[in-house]
Amino acid sequence: MLSLLSSQGAGEAKIIVVGVGLISLAVGLRGSDVDQIRRSLAGVGWAVLLMPLYLIVQLLPLPGPVAHTIWKSAGEALQMSAVSAITVDRGDTLFALMTAASTLGLLIVTVAIARDRRRAELTLRGAAAVATLMGLAALVVSLIDARLPLHSAVRPDAVALIGSLAIVLDAALVIAALERFTARRSAAAEIAPTVLIAIIGLLISGAVLIRAGGLPQIVAVGLGVGCLTTLAVIRRFDMSRASAVVLCVIGGVASAVLIVWLGDENAAAGSLLLRFVAPSQDMPQLEAMVADARWLGAGAGAFQDLARLYQGGGASGVATAPTVAVAGAVELGWLGCVGAAAAGSAILVKLAGAALERGRDWIYPAVAAVGLALGATSVLLDNALCIPAAGILLTVTIGLGLAQSYSQ
Secondary structure (H helix, E strand, O other), X not given: OXXXXXXXXXXXXXXXXXXXXXXXXHHOOOHHHHHHHHHHOOOOHHHHHXXXXXXXXXXXXXXXXXXXXXXXXXXXXXXXXXXXXXXXXXXXXHHHHHHXXXXXXXXXXXXXXXXXXXXXXXXXXXXXXXXXXXXXXXXXHHHXXXXXXXXXXXXXXXXXXXXXXXXXXXXXXXXXXXXXXXXXXXXXXXXXXXXXXXHHHHHHHHHHHHHHOOHHHHHHHHHHHHHHHHHHHHHHOOOOHHHHHHHHHHHHHHHHHHHHHHOOOXXXXXXXXXXXXXXXXXXXXXXXXXXXXXXXXXXXXXXXXXXHHOOOOOOOOOOOOOOHHHHHHHHOHHHHHHHHHHHHHHHHHHHHHHHHHOOOOOHHHHHHHHHHHHHHHHHXXXXXXXXXXXXXXXXXXXXXXXXXXXXX
16 A cells, blocks of 8 residues: 555556456446446546647657757767657656556546446545545554654655545545435434544544645645535525636635645746745756746656756756656646646536536535645645556546536
């Protein structure tokens, strides 16, 4: 379990697991399953396919003006023609493509599985339990390391994101159980075990977040839980659609302003992306890399290769990108960043709209929308989404929300 919270060694396992799941799904796929997937991805199909298609374009042999200039320079230095492409490292970009494809496969598998209400509830409970247990395991390791330095590979940013998702998932379980009780669909004795376990999960996840996260992550989680509560109030008092939309827009703008203010750790940085990065001795190199970023990027996974070129004299160089956003600007380019932002926004709008329109199952798209917002915040603040466990958990949560985004 803890190996999933480290940055190495789990990507291949993720691809294998999802590959087996896709094969199993394809064997038993029926017409109703295909229709379920089509309706769940209606309007956002382009968004979930955008990244794999973009990575394929980065790998294709392309004319010199479009390809990265490093290939032209290499050809001139070697006095031979070099096959040009957008990416500077086909191996890393190919692995990134396989990872993106596996993530897409996991999303589709989740959509197919969570089409039924009972399976959706079981998936929500399972995701909350897994996130809570992962956070608890990481917390125990962290406390042990404080007494006996073991130099574990557990990443604090990944632990903070998983703890944040666990809080939102556990809060969703509590809200859904209380809603069933107030609507007289369940008795107090029926919801008591779920509420008790979810509250215990909230306490554990809260301790994990306080231990591993910073103020921006804590505030982001508070905003997420507040969003779920606001949606519950809107539905409880049967507010009009216009009032609900206005309230959601105001809350979204206020949340964005607050996150930007909290993430402004380096106000002197030239790039907006680097204003969310803690000041370090590598800042000049990072600023140069972001300033030189191409519109088409340098290839997914190529950040470390390029960082060596910016390393000068006795400097240690930039080992890894400080945030996913910085890596995206360098590897995917500004065009890729704009596309990713547009895709994420489209999915977020679909999930938020479903949360307002759905009946008793509104909690699933709502928790998925909040999870996506937490993931977007993490993209700006840290590298947590590069950790397999965080990516898998977020993908399952979004797939669950899409599966329950329309009346069946």
